[in-house]
Amino acid sequence: MAQGLEPGDRVRVREDFPQGHVRTPVYVRGKEGVITRDFGPQPNPEVLALGRDGLPKKTLYEVRFKQSELWPDYNGPETDTLLIDIYEHWLSRI
Amino acid sequence: MRGSHDLGGLPAGPIDLEPHDMTFWEKQIDAMNTLLAQKGLRKTDENRRYVEMLSHDAYNTLSYYERWTASLARQMVDKGVLTQDEIDAKIAEIRSRLGQDAG
DSSP, X not given: OOOSOOTTOEEEEOOOOOSSOOSSOGGXXXXXXXXXXXXEEEOOHHHHTTTSOOOXXXXXXXXXXXXXXXXXXXXXXXXXXXXXXXXXXXXXXX | OOOXXXXXXXXXXXXXXXXXXXXXXXXXXXXXXXXXXXXXXXOHHHHHHHHHHSOHHHHHHSOHHHHHHHHHHHHHHHTTSSOHHHHHHHHXXXXXXXXXXXX
């Protein structure tokens, strides 16, 4: 888990396939991106999904990925990106 | 292992972009969903977990609100609000009232 990430930090998404409800789609797992926004601590949806209180809160970040990083056969412009919200425990600084 | 709901990047056919009116029963399920949340009996992420727990076949066969219905029914059984017997009996009663074969 990465703590205290800031916009501009390069991160990699955890490549993991846990049971239960998670908000990190398969297509970004293991991929490299850049933090673009910090939304602050939020209830953890993986804990809320169990009917519990969502604590401890996890910081939610907006992360930018190059489309060419996500899709090996992407043939659009290299400047095309995707923004997606990811919780801190799915991210590590690189 | 990819969940049935996690479709990003998979090949897909054409998307039906025509607007659809909600049917009366879909509105009823939506209302029930809100009511159960107000009573503290379900959370949005919990609904998602239950929908994602449907079998792959069920997930891909049921409509959006049918998934909600299956999810809510299972949650109410797990939480002891209803029993599966009560749900089955109610379904049989409704089928009988509508003149359909049970089962």
